[in-house]
Structure formats: C-alpha cells, structure tokens
Amino acid sequence: MTEKELLLIPGPTPVVDSIYDALAQETLGHTDPRFAAVYRNAIKQTKDMFKTDGEVFVIAGSGTVAMEMALVNTIAAGEKLLVISHGYFGDRFIKLGEAFGIEVDVVQAEWGKQVSLEAVQEKLSSQQFKAVTITHADTSTGVAANIEELVPIIKEHGALVILDGVCATAAMEENMSKEYGAPHAKIDIVLTGSQKAIGVPPGLAVVAFNQTALAARKQLTHVPAYYCDIENWIPIMNDPQKYFATPPVNLIYAYDEGMRLVLEEGLETRYKRHEAFGRAVRGALSVYGMKALADENAAAATLSCILYPEGMDDAAFRSTLAEKGVVVAGALAHLAGKAFRIGHMGNTTEEMLEKAIGLIGETMNELGFEVDIKAATERFNELVSVRGAV
Numbered sequence: 236m237t238e239k240e241l242l243l244i245p246g247p248t249p250v251v252d253s254i255y256d257a258l259a260q261e262t263l264g265h266t267d268p269r270f271a272a273v274y275r276n277a278i279k280q281t282k283d284m285f286k287t288d289g290e291v292f293v294i295a296g297s298g299t300v301a302m303e304m305a306l307v308n309t310i311a312a313g314e315k316l317l318v319i320s321h322g323y324f325g326d327r328f329i330k331l332g333e334a335f336g337i338e339v340d341v342v343q344a345e346w347g348k349q350v351s352l353e354a355v356q357e358k359l360s361s362q363q364f365k366a367v368t369i370t371h372a373d374t375s376t377g378v379a380a381n382i383e384e385l386v387p388i389i390k391e392h393g394a395l396v397i398l399d400g401v402c403a404t405a406a407m408e409e410n411m412s413k414e415y416g417a418p419h420a421k422i423d424i425v426l427t428g429s430q431k432a433i434g435v436p437p438g439l440a441v442v443a444f445n446q447t448a449l450a451a452r453k454q455l456t457h458v459p460a461y462y463c464d465i466e467n468w469i470p471i472m473n474d475p476q477k478y479f480a481t482p483p484v485n486l487i488y489a490y491d492e493g494m495r496l497v498l499e500e501g502l503e504t505r506y507k508r509h510e511a512f513g514r515a516v517r518g519a520l521s522v523y524g525m526k527a528l529a530d531e532n533a534a535a536a537t538l539s540c541i542l543y544p545e546g547m548d549d550a551a552f553r554s555t556l557a558e559k560g561v562v563v564a565g566a567l568a569h570l571a572g573k574a575f576r577i578g579h580m581g582n583t584t585e586e587m588l589e590k591a592i593g594l595i596g597e598t599m600n601e602l603g604f605e606v607d608i609k610a611a612t613e614r615f616n617e618l619v620s621v622r623g624a625v
C-alpha cells in the first residue's frame with residue numbers, strides 16, 4: 236500500500252494499490268462496451284455479495300444518496316416510516332423522511348446501547364408503518380443493530396426493512412436471501428457507500444432492492460426525485476451500455492476491483508476477520524484504560540467509539556497521534572471531546588492495527604498517561620488470532 240498515513244477513521248478507509256491502479260486506468264466512454272463489461276461485472280459482484288434476486292444500483296453519490304434512494308422509492312408522502320436509531324446516522328433518516336413529507340416516528344436508543352425490542356414491538360403494534368430503517372453499524376456510537384431480533388419483528392408487522400449498511404456492508408453479514416424466522420421475512424433493501432468497509436474511495440452510492448421493495452416502487456404513483464428514481468436506473472443496471480446519467484467511470488473500475496477483493500477473501504472470512512479486529516482493538520485499548528462506548532456484545536465489528544480516560548485532551552491526543560501517522564476521528568454530538576472513533580474495517584490489515592495500538596500507547600505516554608504498550612500489543616495479538624470464536 237502506498238499510503239503515508241494510517242487512515243483509521245470510520246471511512247474513507249485505506250485503499251490498496253490494486254484499487255488505486257484500477258482507478259488510474261484510462262477513462263473510456265461511459266457507453267463503451269469495454270467499460271460496460273466492467274460495470275456489468277461490478278453489478279453482478281454486488282448482487283453476489285448481497286445474495287439478492289432483485290436489482291442493485293451502483294451510481295455516483297455518497298451513502299446519503301443511497302439512503303435517499305431507499306426512502307423515495309418505497310414510501311410516499313404522508314405514509315409512515317419508523318426509524319430505529321442508535322446514533323447520529325440513524326437520526327439522519329428522520330431528516331430525510333421529513334424532507335419528503337413522510338410521517339416519521341422514532342425509537343431511539345441511549346447512545347452506546349441497542350434499541351429496546353419492547354419499544355420497537357410497541358410502536359409496530361400501535362400503527363401500520365410502510366417501512367422501518369435500521370442502521371446496521373452506527374458510525375457515531377460503534378453500536379451494531381440486533382438485526383437477528385429486529386428483522387423478524389418488523390416483518391411480522393408487514394413493513395419493509397431498510398438496512399443502512401454504510402459502515403457495515405462487506406464486513407458484517409447482510410444476506411438478502413436469509414430468512415429471519417419465517418419464509419418471507421427478509422431484509423428488503425440494503426444501502427451503502429463505497430468508502431467504508433468496501434475500501435474504495437468515496438463517491439459511489441450502492442443500493443440493493445429485493446422483489447418486495449421493487450414492487451413497492453411500482454405501487455408509487457409519484458416519486459419526488461429524478462436522479463434517485465430507480466425506474467430511471469433499472470434499464471442501465473441491466474444493460475450498462477444504455478445511458479441515463481454519466482456514471483463515474485474510473486470509480487466503477489475501482490469498485491469492481493474492490494468487490495473482487497471482497498469476494499476473493501470470502502464473505503465469511505471477511506466477517507470473522509472484522510469481528511476479530513473489533514474485539515482486538517477494543518481489548519488492546521482497554522489495557523490503556525480506554526473503554527468502548529458500546530457494550531462488547533453490541534459493539535460493531537467495523538469501528539469503535541472509545542471513551543478517553545479522565546483528563547485526556549482530545550485535540551492533543553489526535554494531533555500527536557496524527558504526527559505519528561495515525562489518523563482517527565473525533566466523536567460526534569455530546570461525545571465530542573470525550574471520545575474518539577477508530578475504524579478497523581475494509582482493507583485495513585492486522586499489521587496496521589497493531590502498529591496503531593503501539594502509536595496510541597506512545598501518544599498516551601507522551602501526554603503523561605503511563606501505559607504498557609507491550610501488554611496492549613500482546614492483548615491485541617491474542618484476541619486478533621481468534622477467528623470466529625464468538
């Protein structure tokens with residue numbers, strides 16, 4: 236990898252050389268059959284990853300565009316959306332829904348916790364929702380959603396399940412052919428972006444619709460969007476030599492390579508690797524007296540929100556660490572200054588994370604917190620070597 240810095244923020248994530256090489260290929264015309272073949276393969280690989288028999292959309296945009304596509308193509312103005320939120324990105328669906336005149340209701344978790352299943356049950360029983368959004372891994376809190384429990388409850392009530400996988404896809408299981416308890420209890424839409432656990436530079440919105448979600452689009456008489464209307468994209472996704480709006484040719488090359496790497500590693504292997512990374516990073520940092528915001532059994536495999544020990548100066552910590560070549564992110568909202576966020580996803584390696592643990596230790600020592608780097612590194616190596624044990 237050619238990076239000078241270890242970019243351990245919750246996306247964008249480190250980009251490997253073969254993806255940079257793909258990105259730097261000559262820009263072909265967007266309807267050139269040679270480019271169309273790459274685009275077609277990128278779409279096919281995305282379908283393979285989600286194991287969907289529906290349609291996937293890979294278009295220019297960030298994760299937020301993917302969120303918007305999921306909502307506008309399934310829920311009409313005046314219809315009801317239930318947002319299940321365990322943080323900042325869950326809450327983003329409230330704003331999005333409101334922007335389109337959708338009636339939004341919310342079940343919020345305390346930051347660091349998962350939502351209460353009883354609260355979700357209660358909301359779903361009280362009225363009929365068209366769809367429910369779940370944030371698979373909330374990037375503000377490092378909390379993973381309990382989708383094993385949530386999906387069956389939602390499907391029992393007949394609502395569409397929209398899963399925000401922006402910080403999870405390709406690192407945490409999102410299998411759209413999986414039945415959650417009953418034959419038709421499946422995740423209907425998964426949406427994501429290119430720059431997080433897929434490990435491609437930012438710029439692509441990726442959305443998968445199953446047949447139920449596609450049928451929901453068909454039933455809408457008006458979609459308050461043009462670029463984000465999936466009807467405009469379905470012909471292109473089925474034949475990328477057709478034109479609707481110019482795709483980001485070079486990013487598609489990069490994404491196709493990124494997806495090749497994901498499938499080559501193998502989904503199961505990749506999920507277990509991420510679990511191990513998450514556990515090992517949190518375990519090692521706890522040796523330094525730094526605790527994750529999320530309980531370990533609710534912690535995301537892809538990123539962690541880590542509370543500082545008493546007296547740590549956020550700006551000093553992150554700038555000293557950055558001088559050593561490790562970039563982590565600050566915390567959001569009321570946790571700003573009290574915690575930092577570290578990504579451990581995508582094509583990030585064990586070596587990078589071990590190095591980061593050492594440099595975080597050095598930073599703490601320099602700032603006057605006496606920590607044992609050797610013990611933390613040992614803890615990291617011990618935990619990271621156990622794959623699939625949980």
Ligand SMILES: *Cc1c(COP(=O)(O)O)cnc(C)c1O
Pocket residue numbers: 246297298299300324370371372373374399400401402428
């Ligand atoms: C990053 C993120 C988003 C927003 O994605 P952008 O690419 O910044 O638009 C949405 N949801 C989650 C869970 C995220 O982590």
